Amino acid sequence: MTTAFTFLGLLAITFFIGRVVPIDPVLAVVGDRAPQAVYERVREEMGLDRPLFVQFFSYVGDVLSGNFGMSVTTQRPVLDDLMQVFPATLEMATLGIIIGVALGVPMGVIAASRQGSLTDQAIRVVGLLGYSMPAFWLGLVGLLVFYARLQWVAGPGRIDIFYDGLIPTATGLMLVDSLVAGDLDVFWNAVSHIVLPASILGFFSLAYIARMTRSFMLNQLGQEYVTTARVKGVSERAVIWRHAFRPIRVPLITVVGLSYAGLLEGSVMIETVFSWPGIGNYLTAALFNADMNAVLGATLVIGAVFIVINKVSDALYRVLDPRAQ
Amino acid sequence: MSEPLLEVENLRVRFPTANGPVEVVRGVSFALGRERLGIVGESGSGKSLTGRSILRLVRAPGKVTADRLRFEGKDLLAISEYEMRQIRGARISMVMQDPKFSLNPVMTMGEQIGETLAVHGRLPRRQIRRRVLDMLEAVQIREPERVYGLYPHEVSGGMGQRVMIAMMLIPEPAILIADEPTSALDVSVQGEVLRLINDLITRNGMGLIFISHDLNLVSQFCDRILVMYRGEIVEECAAGALEKARHPYKRGLLASVPRIDETRAELPVLDRGAWAGA
Numbered sequence: 001m002t003t004a005f006t007f008l009g010l011l012a013i014t015f016f017i018g019r020v021v022p023i024d025p026v027l028a029v030v031g032d033r034a035p036q037a038v039y040e041r042v043r044e045e046m047g048l049d050r051p052l053f054v055q056f057f058s059y060v061g062d063v064l065s066g067n068f069g070m071s072v073t074t075q076r077p078v079l080d081d082l083m084q085v086f087p088a089t090l091e092m093a094t095l096g097i098i099i100g101v102a103l104g105v106p107m108g109v110i111a112a113s114r115q116g117s118l119t120d121q122a123i124r125v126v127g128l129l130g131y132s133m134p135a136f137w138l139g140l141v142g143l144l145v146f147y148a149r150l151q152w153v154a155g156p157g158r159i160d161i162f163y164d165g166l167i168p169t170a171t172g173l174m175l176v177d178s179l180v181a182g183d184l185d186v187f188w189n190a191v192s193h194i195v196l197p198a199s200i201l202g203f204f205s206l207a208y209i210a211r212m213t214r215s216f217m218l219n220q221l222g223q224e225y226v227t228t229a230r231v232k233g234v235s236e237r238a239v240i241w242r243h244a245f246r247p248i249r250v251p252l253i254t255v256v257g258l259s260y261a262g263l264l265e266g267s268v269m270i271e272t273v274f275s276w277p278g279i280g281n282y283l284t285a286a287l288f289n290a291d292m293n294a295v296l297g298a299t300l301v302i303g304a305v306f307i308v309i310n311k312v313s314d315a316l317y318r319v320l321d322p323r324a325q
Numbered sequence: 326m327s328e329p330l331l332e333v334e335n336l337r338v339r340f341p342t343a344n345g346p347v348e349v350v351r352g353v354s355f356a357l358g359r360e361r362l363g364i365v366g367e368s369g370s371g372k373s374l375t376g377r378s379i380l381r382l383v384r385a386p387g388k389v390t391a392d393r394l395r396f397e398g399k400d401l402l403a404i405s406e407y408e409m410r411q412i413r414g415a416r417i418s419m420v421m422q423d424p425k426f427s428l429n430p431v432m433t434m435g436e437q438i439g440e441t442l443a444v445h446g447r448l449p450r451r452q453i454r455r456r457v458l459d460m461l462e463a464v465q466i467r468e469p470e471r472v473y474g475l476y477p478h479e480v481s482g483g484m485g486q487r488v489m490i491a492m493m494l495i496p497e498p499a500i501l502i503a504d505e506p507t508s509a510l511d512v513s514v515q516g517e518v519l520r521l522i523n524d525l526i527t528r529n530g531m532g533l534i535f536i537s538h539d540l541n542l543v544s545q546f547c548d549r550i551l552v553m554y555r556g557e558i559v560e561e562c563a564a565g566a567l568e569k570a571r572h573p574y575k576r577g578l579l580a581s582v583p584r585i586d587e588t589r590a591e592l593p594v595l596d597r598g599a600w601a602g603a
Contacts, residue, residue, distance in 0.1 A: 228421055231414060
């Protein structure tokens, strides 16, 4: 129920912001040399002459029935576009966050348990690099080294042109679809395309996740119950993982959830450098072309992603922390 | 007193600071048999650190040295970390001050008590559960089955401290260090918890180091008392002989204890100048 209200609020805000911004969607369709009569006619066709509230309610109705309108840029329904670009981002972001969590959390824990040591310093430097390196630069250098020079990975795009369209689209996720179709050549080609951009995204989220994990852990390791565990003769490894790590899973979920949502928003830089047909690219192109239906649609999808991730986090809190029940 | 369980000689704990090392425990020596030894002192007197050095739990950068720190024939400062872990919990245990902070917030009581056994023994899981339930009964918890599955935030301070005691006594250690075990509890619960500690250590013939700032409590509860001030033991006496104390600090402390039949117009406070040279 609250989710429904949240979503309605999201719809309202995106809609009204979309109408308030000084972008004229009619102009985007007819061009700036169209005669006034044509302009007026298109304006009526698009329903923009009606009162704002009427427009909003009909928009809500449309969205609920799965109609996001047509995109001016691609001349296709926005929904079809989104079904194509969102999986591309989802695939890359998911792989990125998996890399970020799988490396970032242990790094943070190790750094905290050896506070001040050389390991801690090294992890801090890695984190700092992740924080401060510009994404497009890292992407370009990555391409230069691993694609152009070493040829360990494939270049930009989701798949080689040779393999494009070979497999039927089921989920839109290249890695999943190729496995479903049982075509391992396509699968490994897709892997070699996604591994570099996903690693770079992973590196960025790793920097943040490791840093937060470290500070959460340090906080816990200073608690009295950790001393209790040591008094009982619990080994240092169990003190860290069984005792101190368990309570930080809840704040960690928040951190990971927000990072993931951030990645799902689509990293425009990375998507541009890697010619990745994801939602970040799509949204940016739509904005530049005053393609309001596409902008609203993409914004809605991103908003919905945040809502879903928050809901999942909430559910996980209750599972992981007895105090939250 | 029989053969001492624990011998401490010239124990020192040092912390480096910007102005050079500061010695917080300065040459403490005592021996502990199967008795109740009280260590009293004001905050910062080094009494808690003395307790923690015995378990080698003084965190870096603190440094512990001693001419002698012997327990069951082992030099506690010389043995490896692994050997030390065999002693912690199993042979020397410690009840901490406040169950609100000293119990893991996301582990059930049963899990936390059982862990002490699991770490040290090779008991099968089901027997551990049985032993934990017995132990909960031994610390006078009425519904052990229910408490077994509770989390720390779901129980009162008194019950939390009973669980703490159960957790520390379940492997039947030889020495229990109780670091202000009742200071965080309501006065009405304090007595019960003390009686419980007393019963259990007497029954098992253990040695107890009772660390507290409460002079009255210690003199009623312990056989022997050490008074610490600024990292040193300034007085040692039998609990009954407290009135015969000679050290000016202790005399000052005793003088400031209010009495029920008070006739003094003003309660004396400690005059630190009086024993500055002592």
